[in-house]
Amino acid sequence: MILKPILTHLHRWSSSSHRTRRGRQRRWNNRSQFPLEAGLNGTPHLQQIRSISIFGLSDVKLYFTFDSDYFTDRQEALNRLQSVNLPGNLQPQLSPESPIGEIYRYQLTGPGYSLNELKATQDWLLVREMKRVPGIIDVATFGGTTRQFQAEIDPSKLLAYGVNMTQVANAVQNSNANAGGNYLTLGSQSVNVRGIGLLHSIADMDNIVIAERNGTPVLLRDVANVQEGHQPRLGKVGRDEQPDIVQGIVLLQKNEKSLPALAGLRAKIKELNEGNLLPPGMKISTIYDRTTLINTTTRTVRHVIITGLILVTLVLLSMLGDLRITAIAAITIPFAVLFSFAMMVLTDHSANLISIGAIDFGILVDASIVVLESVHRKISRRVQGEEVEELIMEGVSDAAKPVLFATLIILVAFIPLFTMQGVPGKIFAPMSVTYGFALTGALIFALIFAPVLGSFAVPKQIKHEAEDTWLSAFFRRHYDSGLKRALKYSKISWFIALGALVAAIVLFEFVGGEFMPALEEGNLWIRATMQQDISFPQSEKMADKIRDTLRAYPEITQVVSQMGRPDDGTDVSTFNNIEFLANLKPAGEWRPQFRRNKDTLIAAIEKDFQQYPGIDFNFSQNIQDNVEEAMSGVKGENSLKLFGNDFDDLTHIANQISDVMNKVQGIADIGVFKVTGQPSLMVSIDRGKAARYGLQPQDVNSVVQAAVGGAPVTQIIDGDRRFDFALRYSPQYRETPEAIGKILLPTPDGAQIPLGMIADVGLKNGAFMIYHEGGRRYIPIKFSVRGRDLASAIQDLKQQLADKVKLPSGYDYTWAGEFDSLQKEQRRLAYIIPVSLAVIVVLLYIQFRTWTDAFIVVGTLPFAAIGGILALFLTRTSFSISAAVGFTSLTGVATLGAVVFLSGIRRAQREEGFDHGLKKGCLDEMRPVVMACMAAGLGLLPAAVSNGIGAQAQQPLARVVVGGMLTTVFSILFVMPLLVRRFTSRKNFEGIPNE
Numbered sequence: 001m002i003l004k005p006i007l008t009h010l011h012r013w014s015s016s017s018h019r020t021r022r023g024r025q026r027r028w029n030n031r032s033q034f035p036l037e038a039g040l041n042g043t044p045h046l047q048q049i050r051s052i053s054i055f056g057l058s059d060v061k062l063y064f065t066f067d068s069d070y071f072t073d074r075q076e077a078l079n080r081l082q083s084v085n086l087p088g089n090l091q092p093q094l095s096p097e098s099p100i101g102e103i104y105r106y107q108l109t110g111p112g113y114s115l116n117e118l119k120a121t122q123d124w125l126l127v128r129e130m131k132r133v134p135g136i137i138d139v140a141t142f143g144g145t146t147r148q149f150q151a152e153i154d155p156s157k158l159l160a161y162g163v164n165m166t167q168v169a170n171a172v173q174n175s176n177a178n179a180g181g182n183y184l185t186l187g188s189q190s191v192n193v194r195g196i197g198l199l200h201s202i203a204d205m206d207n208i209v210i211a212e213r214n215g216t217p218v219l220l221r222d223v224a225n226v227q228e229g230h231q232p233r234l235g236k237v238g239r240d241e242q243p244d245i246v247q248g249i250v251l252l253q254k255n256e257k258s259l260p261a262l263a264g265l266r267a268k269i270k271e272l273n274e275g276n277l278l279p280p281g282m283k284i285s286t287i288y289d290r291t292t293l294i295n296t297t298t299r300t301v302r303h304v305i306i307t308g309l310i311l312v313t314l315v316l317l318s319m320l321g322d323l324r325i326t327a328i329a330a331i332t333i334p335f336a337v338l339f340s341f342a343m344m345v346l347t348d349h350s351a352n353l354i355s356i357g358a359i360d361f362g363i364l365v366d367a368s369i370v371v372l373e374s375v376h377r378k379i380s381r382r383v384q385g386e387e388v389e390e391l392i393m394e395g396v397s398d399a400a401k402p403v404l405f406a407t408l409i410i411l412v413a414f415i416p417l418f419t420m421q422g423v424p425g426k427i428f429a430p431m432s433v434t435y436g437f438a439l440t441g442a443l444i445f446a447l448i449f450a451p452v453l454g455s456f457a458v459p460k461q462i463k464h465e466a467e468d469t470w471l472s473a474f475f476r477r478h479y480d481s482g483l484k485r486a487l488k489y490s491k492i493s494w495f496i497a498l499g500a501l502v503a504a505i506v507l508f509e510f511v512g513g514e515f516m517p518a519l520e521e522g523n524l525w526i527r528a529t530m531q532q533d534i535s536f537p538q539s540e541k542m543a544d545k546i547r548d549t550l551r552a553y554p555e556i557t558q559v560v561s562q563m564g565r566p567d568d569g570t571d572v573s574t575f576n577n578i579e580f581l582a583n584l585k586p587a588g589e590w591r592p593q594f595r596r597n598k599d600t601l602i603a604a605i606e607k608d609f610q611q612y613p614g615i616d617f618n619f620s621q622n623i624q625d626n627v628e629e630a631m632s633g634v635k636g637e638n639s640l641k642l643f644g645n646d647f648d649d650l651t652h653i654a655n656q657i658s659d660v661m662n663k664v665q666g667i668a669d670i671g672v673f674k675v676t677g678q679p680s681l682m683v684s685i686d687r688g689k690a691a692r693y694g695l696q697p698q699d700v701n702s703v704v705q706a707a708v709g710g711a712p713v714t715q716i717i718d719g720d721r722r723f724d725f726a727l728r729y730s731p732q733y734r735e736t737p738e739a740i741g742k743i744l745l746p747t748p749d750g751a752q753i754p755l756g757m758i759a760d761v762g763l764k765n766g767a768f769m770i771y772h773e774g775g776r777r778y779i780p781i782k783f784s785v786r787g788r789d790l791a792s793a794i795q796d797l798k799q800q801l802a803d804k805v806k807l808p809s810g811y812d813y814t815w816a817g818e819f820d821s822l823q824k825e826q827r828r829l830a831y832i833i834p835v836s837l838a839v840i841v842v843l844l845y846i847q848f849r850t851w852t853d854a855f856i857v858v859g860t861l862p863f864a865a866i867g868g869i870l871a872l873f874l875t876r877t878s879f880s881i882s883a884a885v886g887f888t889s890l891t892g893v894a895t896l897g898a899v900v901f902l903s904g905i906r907r908a909q910r911e912e913g914f915d916h917g918l919k920k921g922c923l924d925e926m927r928p929v930v931m932a933c934m935a936a937g938l939g940l941l942p943a944a945v946s947n948g949i950g951a952q953a954q955q956p957l958a959r960v961v962v963g964g965m966l967t968t969v970f971s972i973l974f975v976m977p978l979l980v981r982r983f984t985s986r987k988n989f990e991g992i993p994n995e
């Protein structure tokens with residue numbers, strides 16, 4: 001789970017009477033939503049309350065801090081709900097919906113079965129069976145029709161028989177009941193007494209007695225047509241060429257692991273498909289299985305890791321030229337990883353694919369490289385009479401302190417990772433923990449086990465001269481000449497170094513920024529938003545047309561459309577919202593014109609969508625869309641929330657903002673969420689006229705609700721299944737305002753009068769959807785950013801909004817989505833990074849016992865970052881939280897190399913004087929620094945160039961490290977000697993010969 005704990009409270013009122021009660025939505029919102037928000041305010045760890053209300057449904061989301069316990073928050077919210085009194089006996093429900101909990105989707109098929117039968121099997125059998133699988137919390141049903149028994153009443157027959165709707169409803173309720181009469185003792189037996197009066201068939205319903213006239217019963221069939229129908233539909237699902245299907249959406253329990261749950265789910269589905277529990281011919285077919293995404297991501301990460309390991313091993317072998325030493329260094333990796341996993345188990349931490357895939361195994365071997373290279377150098381130069389054990393101890397002693405402090409500095413450099421909060425914290429905090437334990441394991445191996453193993457690799461014969469490999473000799477030869485020229489022409493060297501640094505700073509301004517790179521999921525999630533008053537039939541036609549348009553693309557393997565919302569209210573949506581899940585083939589199988597580029601494919605689809613004017617389209621991915629909506633509370637990748645009081649003013653200003661957005665380069669998929677313009681049939685009761693007939697407003701509303709909307713008056717029990725039995729007028733008596741005005745109202749004296757005599761019935765525009773956040777009303781304007789980085793696009797937009805849109809008093813706006821998250825993380829890093837740098841400087845002082853050397857190391861680090869910035873610029877990769885983590889890793893590796901390099905220089909200067917010691921120390925430490933940087937860079941090279949599913953989140957990190965390692969080598973090997981000669985006093989080395 002990567003999101004903060006979110007609790008969703010749903011409360012619904014009867015939406016079946018939508019033709020008459022839409023005009024009362026705002027009052028229902030005030031009477032039900034506000035008490036609920038007020039009662040839940042003050043819940044411990046609660047950060048924010050957001051709500052969305054449409055007719056018949058209010059959705060209230062509670063956002064808690066990331067460090068709070070979900071189940072404690074849940075129980076606290078449930079406790080507070082007990083003290084909230086809502087009008088009309090409304091009962092709020094706690095939704096199990098989770099932004100990343102949708103792990104499986106399926107279709108229930110059955111040739112020859114009606115949608116009523118398929119939906120009943122789904123609701124009453126499959127939901128129960130699926131929830132028995134460990135790890136599954138719920139199954140949401142979307143699509144199909146819900147069976148309902150309906151009595152469609154003819155008002156003229158009511159009048160002819162002298163009965164009214166109230167009598168009919170009472171008769172139906174009284175005719176559907178069982179009763180218990182305790183028990184009788186008959187002889188030696190105890191016999192239970194039961195009265196059986198439940199309705200079982202339409203024939204039973206037809207024969208319900210409503211009244212008696214002159215000894216003749218008035219039956220329900222005399223005044224109504226009783227039939228099996230379905231509840232008013234709230235949504236519809238289509239799949240490929242099938243326009244109407246029943247879909248199940250399986251939700252994962254909080255804190256459960258998805259793979260075991262999915263394995264159990266597939267086993268359950270196989271059991272159901274092959275067993276006798278399902279009706280003959282019914283089968284479950286898979287629409288979406290997250291196992292595919294997980295397995296594909298795992299393969300990508302595994303490929304990256306194995307390739308990185310091979311490259312690191314080849315670097316060691318090519319530089320050391322000793323297979324045994326190389327093998328010892330390579331053993332560091334499995335030792336460190338196993339040590340890390342063991343510590344994570346002991347400390348109850350969990351890892352994820354990103355935390356494993358983003359580990360640079362080249363960094364893990366750096367400590368062993370430095371120690372083994374120091375030992376290798378000592379032994380390769382040994383003379384007759386020197387003991388191998390003593391030389392090993394000397395080599396370890398020379399390298400131990402700089403390696404120890406460098407590792408501590410790397411861990412300190414990860415402080416920004418350890419302290420990350422929110423979504424990046426959930427993604428990268430496991431990485432920092434994994435990395436920290438792995439580095440500790442690598443340090444233990446380097447200082448204890450590597451020297452012991454190295455003692456077995458010591459050659460028996462003494463070599464009087466150290467042998468370099470071809471690659472090592474190549475680097476040494478060119479570095480020797482290059483260092484001499486750099487020191488001789490120091491001014492030119494400084495000009496080049498500082499010029500490169502300034503150029504990098506300038507280029508960084510053009511890099512752009514985003515919150516997090518999107519993880520490629522292998523699908524498209526497309527949202528179509530239409531006019532708010534569109535009807536169900538018109539919307540379903542549009543869904544079929546758009547689905548056919550998408551199916552024309554060979555790159556798309558399957559298209560599922562979802563129009564409206566499911567019956568359980570877990571998605572606050574209406575007929576104007578259609579969502580499409582389009583599964584994609586692997587990019588390598590796409591047609592050449594798309595160049596394996598998803599943005600190019602989207603552009604082509606957008607061009608085809610121009611045939612549907614007036615519809616706003618938004619492109620995202622399945623999980624990404626759910627997460628973004630949960631973070632911002634808006635259906636869209638990014639959004640601007642305009643706060644204010646008046647709906648008309650909000651709409652006017654929102655349209656102005658939308659016009660400005662349309663003129664900003666890179667801003668796409670713009671849409672203003674409608675909050676008004678919903679036609680409502682208002683039944684306005686004249687209290688004076690109603691009083692003349694002895695009628696109360698509630699009496700009128702109850703009859704209107706039953707006659708128009710169809711009020712369920714009882715339930716029909718069919719085994720373990722229950723279906724509503726509803727009463728309402730026949731369609732011809734409730735389809736127009738004129739017909740509704742003729743609804744008959746019973747009066748206390750037994751008469752019946754038409755509704756139009758005591759109420760005005762007419763159409764008016766009213767509220768469509770009401771958004772609340774922090775107790776304030778707002779209207780969202782959603783948008784996406786394509787072809788440009790997020791940060792620069794929004795900065796441009798902010799500037800234009802400030803110039804062109806003037807907000808009245810009481811109105812303001814905030815940003816939601818990725819940009820809001822990016823701003824929050826930037827503000828946190830602004831004070832965490834300086835703290836980390838201060839701690840690093842203190843550790844460097846402890847290592848060198850001089851502030852000069854500490855700042856020499858720190859002064860080298862900015863030059864190391866040049867390559868990371870250049871890599872982002874050349875690959876057109878935006879600066880993101882992932883890239884920031886890359887710079888953190890780069891800082892750690894650069895510090896390790898700089899500490900080792902400077903320690904070697906100081907050791908050589910103490911032995912051979914300032915100038916000669918400087919050159920000798922640089923040449924001696926060149927090989928471990930080059931090896932460490934090459935290993936770190938090549939270790940992440942596969943991740944930097946990979947475009948497979950699952951590589952996107954770590955790609956910016958890897959590119960920063962790979963590019964940064966190139967300039968890290970030059971900054972340490974050339975800039976540091978210049979800093980040493982410029983800022984070190986020669987007095988410290990007086991008396992030591994230079995030759």
